[in-house]
Amino acid sequence: MRIRDDGAATAAEALRRQDFARLVDPFRAELLTHCRRMTGSAHDAEDLVQETYLRAWRAYAEFEGRSSVRTWLHRIATNVCLTALDGRRRLPVPAGLPDARPEHGDSAPGPLDGDAGRRPDRDAPLGLSADPADIVVTRDDRRRALTVVWQHLSPRQRAVLILRDVLAWHANEIAELLGTSGSAVHSMLRRARAQLAQAAPTPAGAEVDDLRLRRLLGEYAAAFETGDVNALVRLLTEDTVCERRPAGTRLDGPDEIARFLEHCPAMGECRMVPLSANGRPGFGVYRRSPGGEYRAYTIDVLTITGSGLERIEVLEDRALFRTFGLPMTLAGDHV
Template identity: 40%
Template structure:
């Protein structure tokens, strides 16, 4: 082959592609943990079959072929992932109740560092961040697996139609047809663009500072001033979701009152601002315990969506967040 690789440097060559492959698999699967599993499976298959790699395509293309087949196998074996708003209409706060839906396979958050490789191209960075937003990944879940792969490869990773056709072992006409159908489905399910977090401009920074102050102070007047009128609040793994100022405030001053006195620690998830939400410790030590990973969506200078992922035993270790905060060690 023209690009000779030895077993001595194969591992390092494979590892160079881990982050971008994880991003691809996350968009395909909607799960950070499944994406990690898929990439690990891809690396193992590449090791085992490296002697069959003939070098007619690049190592990167070969790895994407393997990763695509891994993801397609996983998708054929399970249900698509969803957000609460993909399942039901918004619930009026007077009827709101926390109903867990264990049969639902929920869309999961992901740390940017696991799925967004560093690049010097600002346009490429922007596309990468846009394409891991919760709303976009949720919209991808409505696509059949192969259409999903085509859309990601063509429009996110900017592969040529001929390259995608070769990877999927199909024709250019089939790729173009699949892309057209995928675009129509994405448009139908309305993936609204939201502001990404790299870098935050001064207006966004001030908005988030005001959001933290309002939430930590539990000042609902200040909080609603930062929300769009049709802003949403959801709390996976519960199927409840709320829309609009009155219902969100009604919830937070009712069942959500337990969040009074919480602390927020900034992180970044799915290309957008996020917070680790710590609840006052029940031990009475004045510290704080993990409560939720709060992903914030911003549109035109206001918060349009709040998704609080409540399974902190999964999310806090994934984001390398501490299991406990002492009273004096919260800094923004």
């Protein structure tokens, strides 16, 4: 009779779990983004990623490496999200993020495969600057894409559009995942793109060229980091609005905003990390702690027009830092 070595079995299981964690952990941030984009809920994204990892662990013994780990995880995450969306009548804008509205400085979106010859590296985890959302929001014909998708596309249309035009999957891969045909995938993709093309045009005179946009964002970050209230106020329009959520505080105009900034604890005591939210530029704001490190403080989302900074939305939910793939702390010597 064979006697089971429980100690050896336990050790083997521990090594298997370590190997699994080593393979999948680098993809957590982009899976959070994928689940948030698919379901339209920042708060649900964390639970959906946990469910994705649970399903992946259960199937890990059968994973034979026929696809990359990244593709395998996105396939599981997409199915998890489609299950979560089943039966919903409306796909909401992500909770805690700014309400969907046309972004200033965008041209009307066209087909999302305008750069079909440029495919992202599908085998490597995406860093902050290469997040799939940035592929969409940094191209002139794509900036409204995510907002429109959240509001108007069915779950399967959303999956097809994101997998094809953001993650660069082939139609046959998407068809296999959804249990349909390649022609059905192309049909859903055409309908989804047609809905994107119906986005409202940009108001006349609201365009902001890339050079000016970069300059304004740089000056905004520098003003906060150095505590220069006057420099920041110079970026504002005459009717700039600043809103804090969920507190519901609203400041109207440069004078009210300046008075608030004079007592803002983050002014001159923070570091700013750029991000994109619903196609709009913003920053993760980290406030210096007594120990010298910088801790997650707020998410600032900006609306910029040709006249300057028109709207500042300050999101005080620190859980959103993980949703955007940002760390909760930065070292004291971070630049």
